[in-house]
Amino acid sequence: MEIEGWAVQELRRRMDADGAHDVAHVARVVRMARQIDRELGHLCDPAVLTAAAWLHDLVSLPKSHPERARSSLLSADEAVDLLGRRGFPTEKLGQVHHAIHAHSFSAGLPCRSIEAEVLQDADRLDALGAIGLARCFYTAGRMGAQIFDPDDPLAARRPLDDRAFALDHLPVKLYRIADTLHTLPARRIAAARVALLKSFEAALVEEAG
Template sequence: MHTLRHALRQIAQRDMAQDAAHDLPHLDRVWENCRIIAADMGGTSRPLLAAAYLHDLVNLPKNAPNRAQASALSAQAAVSHLQALGFPENEIAETTHAIAAHSFSAGIEPETDTARILRDADRLDALGAIGIARAFAVSGALNRPLYDADDPFARTRDANDTQFALDHWPRKLLRLPDDMQTETGRRIAQKRLATMHRFLTDLADEIGTQAPTHWI
């Protein structure tokens, strides 16, 4: 597995368009999350390792019109690499399904443990301290303000994460724990969610407004 991980990491480093939230450290964290979850479900596998390192092979910008197709395109792009690495057809199918189903925007339901583990592992990286850092890094790259100065926590307006960084929290991030597919994923997600709730309370205090209890 060590040799395979090295080969997959090299593929990602060469072929994946990297940004602050989708880079080699992200892939390493997702693989570590996979290992933790899989340890409670019978152990890791070659398809799980491959899916962890190739799931963002086609990394489209968050504001790209075809962003929802990124996971399917990544799955397609992974096939030739998996074939070159000697994966049999059944392992290729297992890997590519997991890649296609990991995306929040794609809306594809995971049908295997490999797909369920990868999806939870990837979403865990959008939560907690690292999730906070990634969310603001992405929004900063898109030149979006941190929050709406008149209504930071969208109390009297609809949250719009195409306009404000903080609005991405109720639109997506704070909803992720409810859709975890594994028991271990749910447990870790709740711990990381608590970190985000503390941040929101501290942020509200620092900007002189009430904590967003409707988000917590």
């Protein structure tokens, strides 16, 4: 079953102008999920992984939305409805639903399948590295946050507050992501990307004086 063509059209129709959660983000997650699965020796059901990866952000509520934590559940519900109407194997819809529902950081749902683990890892890796940094500062700007606290960039004398300062999001969430990953390929990639984040943080503090 060919998913990419109609999935991209559906995503473009539904997604707003959020550059951190756009079709390009979804395409990167699809590529990374496939890369992780290849390195694992193709342990995933390709139909389940592909469908879940393309449709994991079908509903993406803004971070400020009170129902933000339900985004992945809403995406999962919408995805299985679309897939069911397009002839996707009925016996695999539950696996797709779980993988999408469990991928979200805010949902806090444990993964019960290798497809869920791979999708979650692929999605979280997109929050790290150069693109992860760009997404972090882009989102912080949309939410009205400052780049950093000029009086205390590393929060040595104040509580961390990533709603007020974008740089605080690195220790609040991004550095912690590497510890949540399931697969060895994802953890290897995350180590390099976290090193880049820490190098950026050190350079920013040095430039800030």
